[in-house]
Amino acid sequence: MxxxxxxxxxxxxxxxxxxxxxxxxxxxxxxxxxxxxxxxxxxxxxxxxxxxxxxxxxxxxxxxxxxxxxxxxxxxxxxxxxxxxxxxxxxxxxxxxxxxxxxxxxxxxxxxxxxxxxxxxxxxxxxxxxxxxxxxxxxxxxxxxxxxxxxxYTPTLQELAGDLSAGALALPARDPAEPALCSPLAVERAAAASSRSSVGCGPPSETAHLGAQVHSPPDEGHAHGSQRPGRSR
Known part of the structure; x- marks a missing residue:
């Protein structure tokens, strides 16, 4: 040695x-x-x-x-x-x-x-x-x-594709107890379809109620169109 x-x-x-x-x-x-x-x-x-x-x-x-x-x-x-x-x-x-x-x-x-x-x-x-x-x-x-x-440590496109096909990158499901977050346009469309189907952005009762608010006439003293549909003052 x-x-x-x-x-x-x-x-x-x-x-x-x-x-x-x-x-x-x-x-x-x-x-x-x-x-x-x-x-x-x-x-x-x-x-x-x-x-x-x-x-x-x-x-x-x-x-x-x-x-x-x-x-x-x-x-x-x-x-x-x-x-x-x-x-x-x-x-x-x-x-x-x-x-x-x-x-x-x-x-x-x-x-x-x-x-x-x-x-x-x-x-x-x-x-x-x-x-x-x-x-x-x-x-x-x-x-x-x-x-x-x-x-x-960076996944390749093939690895990402495999994760997607396996559902590894899928978004978590929404908790049914949580209220749905809807855009004004989605609410309006849901309200228009509520007479034909119960499927909307939220529960049927909630969608119908929000739809009624969207289509209610503007307050007195305000010109029609001064607010975007679905937005409260």
Missing amino acids: TSRSQVPKAAVPHRLAYLLEALALRLPGAWDHQVVDLTARGPRDDVGERLWDLGIAQWAVEVFVHPSAGRLLGPDRQELLVLTAPRSSGRSIIVAPLIPAVFGTAYEHDDLTPFGITAPAEPTRAAALIKRRLLPRYADALAAVTSREIAA
């Missing part, structure tokens, strides 16, 4: 928090930062599951033990892992994307992997490389996985 190499303490920058803060200020949008203790199992497992890289960042995490790492939290669920590059004596860093937890693990979407990069451990130059090389790929990968997840 291959053992994992320990990153020498001298290679872990004592100014990691400063580096993260400086990077956060130089990246587009609002970014936050935090130092992650990778000696704890929880954070270490989280990084292992969500590290969206199949190159140098994956190699660095699998082969070397990192006591700590940085995490940059950006807009639109963007998260970047910042590691000290092994065998660089702290002069280089590895910056790699993390897939948002809402999408599961990176293994489930490894075909969309945006990959990480190496950069100098100097804020201005590192931020420039992140903006130019990493963030565009990361944004494209996030858009692709979002579209994939939406498509997975």
Whole structure:
């Protein structure tokens, strides 16, 4: 079994928090930062599951033990892992994307992997490389996985047709105890048909009563036609 190499303490920058803060200020949008203790199992497992890289960042995490790492939290669920590059004596860093937890693990979407990069451990130059090389790929990968997840939960036309034929999307039946809601035109038509049939927009007695109101003469002092049929003052 291959053992994992320990990153020498001298290679872990004592100014990691400063580096993260400086990077956060130089990246587009609002970014936050935090130092992650990778000696704890929880954070270490989280990084292992969500590290969206199949190159140098994956190699660095699998082969070397990192006591700590940085995490940059950006807009639109963007998260970047910042590691000290092994065998660089702290002069280089590895910056790699993390897939948002809402999408599961990176293994489930490894075909969309945006990959990480190496950069100098100097804020201005590192931020420039992140903006130019990493963030565009990361944004494209996030858009692709979002579209994939939406498509997975969006029914197709065939599925909708099957639901309709099975009655899954049918409107619920009206409670017979509730009064029917009728438009004035429906009431007028029901009243006109009440002498021939008992079928109307509501119960026969209700329809006949409403029909009588529709055909009653206008009040005195109001011109005929000043109100739409069926509307009360």
